[in-house]
Amino acid sequence: HRSFIKTIKIAGNSLLSLINDILDLSKIEAGKFKLHEVEVNPFDLFNEVCQIFSANINSKDLGFEIYIDPNIPAQIRLDPLHVRQILFNLLGNALKFTEHGQITFRAKIENIDPEQQKLCLLMEVEDTGIGIEKSQLNSIFDVFAQQKNQDKNKYKGTGLGLSICKKLVENMHGTITVSSDIDKGSCFTVRLPDIKIFSTENDDSKHLVKLHNPNVDKITFNKAAILITDDIAYNRELIIQMFADTNVEILSAENGLQAVNLVKTTAIDLIIMDIRMPVMDGYEASQLIHKINPKIPIIALTASTLESNDNYDSTLFRAYIRKPIQKHDLFETLIKFLPYQDNLKLAEPINTVSIQDNYDSINLHKLIILLEDSASELWQTASNSNHFNDIKRFAQELESIHKTVALTQLQKYILQLNKYIEIYDITGIQHSLELFPGLKQEIIDIIART
Numbered sequence: 001h002r003s004f005i006k007t008i009k010i011a012g013n014s015l016l017s018l019i020n021d022i023l024d025l026s027k028i029e030a031g032k033f034k035l036h037e038v039e040v041n042p043f044d045l046f047n048e049v050c051q052i053f054s055a056n057i058n059s060k061d062l063g064f065e066i067y068i069d070p071n072i073p074a075q076i077r078l079d080p081l082h083v084r085q086i087l088f089n090l091l092g093n094a095l096k097f098t099e100h101g102q103i104t105f106r107a108k109i110e111n112i113d114p115e116q117q118k119l120c121l122l123m124e125v126e127d128t129g130i131g132i133e134k135s136q137l138n139s140i141f142d143v144f145a146q147q148k149n150q151d152k153n154k155y156k157g158t159g160l161g162l163s164i165c166k167k168l169v170e171n172m173h174g175t176i177t178v179s180s181d182i183d184k185g186s187c188f189t190v191r192l193p194d195i196k197i198f199s200t201e202n203d204d205s206k207h208l209v210k211l212h213n214p215n216v217d218k219i220t221f222n223k224a225a226i227l228i229t230d231d232i233a234y235n236r237e238l239i240i241q242m243f244a245d246t247n248v249e250i251l252s253a254e255n256g257l258q259a260v261n262l263v264k265t266t267a268i269d270l271i272i273m274d275i276r277m278p279v280m281d282g283y284e285a286s287q288l289i290h291k292i293n294p295k296i297p298i299i300a301l302t303a304s305t306l307e308s309n310d311n312y313d314s315t316l317f318r319a320y321i322r323k324p325i326q327k328h329d330l331f332e333t334l335i336k337f338l339p340y341q342d343n344l345k346l347a348e349p350i351n352t353v354s355i356q357d358n359y360d361s362i363n364l365h366k367l368i369i370l371l372e373d374s375a376s377e378l379w380q381t382a383s384n385s386n387h388f389n390d391i392k393r394f395a396q397e398l399e400s401i402h403k404t405v406a407l408t409q410l411q412k413y414i415l416q417l418n419k420y421i422e423i424y425d426i427t428g429i430q431h432s433l434e435l436f437p438g439l440k441q442e443i444i445d446i447i448a449r450t
Contacts, residue, residue: 370401
């Protein structure tokens with residue numbers, strides 16, 4: 001029975017993906033997928049997209065190279081929904097068609113005009129996958145286009161993703177191109193011209209995308225009360241089961257009026273609100289709830305493809321989730337509003353080996369020479385480039401040095417750095433890189449005391 005259920009689920013998800021792609025394409029062609037340009041922090045935007053894919057890329061044992069031009073301004077004006085969908089499709093394809101090697105994402109600026117306060121934003125997604133035949137490069141963006149001789153059982157898809165990308169890019173007055181070689185990989189390049197600059201002041205973290213994305217299977221929500229408002233009992237029960245054995249108390253309402261009455265009498269931390277319901281719909285209920293307690297975040301829940309982040313009422317709803325609800329998507333949204341514990345972060349480093357330090361001055365001098373020599377050079381390269389391969393080479397050099405001269409302080413540093421590398425936590429990696437000079441100074445201080 002489980003195999004039948006799994007088959008039905010896979011088929012249902014495939015059909016849903018096809019329907020959503022067709023509806024998205026229809027919306028674009030009908031002019032309903034309009035631009036909604038807002039002031040955006042591009043580092044946060046790229047962070048969000050890359051962290052979504054990092055776990056799946058890592059699960060295929062692929063490298064994930066990320067380069068974000070540190071000269072990109074802190075605030076620019078564009079449509080984040082368009083950019084997300086473009087990158088989702090390009091990174092999704094790269095992941096699907098790559099079995100070995102790596103995937104690379106680059107974002108940089110071209111043709112910056114300081115007087116007009118405009119720039120051209122360039123984004124590239126490159127892979128080492130199966131590649132595309134030269135004869136198909138001109139047609140790869142056509143509707144329902146798929147590669148010739150492609151294994152359809154292995155590489156499933158609707159054939160609409162790249163067509164949607166092209167139309168979205170053109171909707172932003174940009175261009176998308178591709179270069180590829182069979183069995184070597186492909187590189188898709190998106191250029192968005194005349195992007196308005198709002199602020200060039202970046203904070204200290206501008207050089208790195210913050211890739212700490214909590215694994216939703218490894219987080220524990222703090223005690224909270226969530227109100228689910230949906231007229232379909234199955235939908236309510238599905239969400240209730242997602243929070244089984246957690247600290248979250250689930251309340252439910254069958255329509256907007258019941259939700260309003262519950263808010264009047266019960267302390268609620270967050271509301272998941274269906275849009276279309278009998279008696280009172282989600283819009284009217286949310287308006288009344290905001291008058292009662294405007295601090296309660298309300299998440300819109302809808303089955304309509306025409307409802308999207310560019311047209312739902314942001315004065316009523318703090319976020320939006322589309323049916324059918326996936327636990328991963330739901331939890332990723334809720335962690336923005338509810339306190340939680342990241343159990344992966346809290347976990348102690350595994351495979352920690354206890355070392356009996358021998359503060360022999362000869363060995364310590366040897367250690368500091370090794371750290372000052374090749375390790376410091378690799379550290380400088382990693383700090384300047386922000387490339388994962390450079391960071392990994394630095395970590396590997398430290399491991400090699402540690403085998404020569406074992407020191408607890410160095411071991412702890414290596415374990416912490418490797419943990420951050422493993423979970424693609426670039427904020428943690430950045431912090432670790434910043435601590436390296438202090439580690440060397442600590443060893444010098446030990447030498448002075450011995």
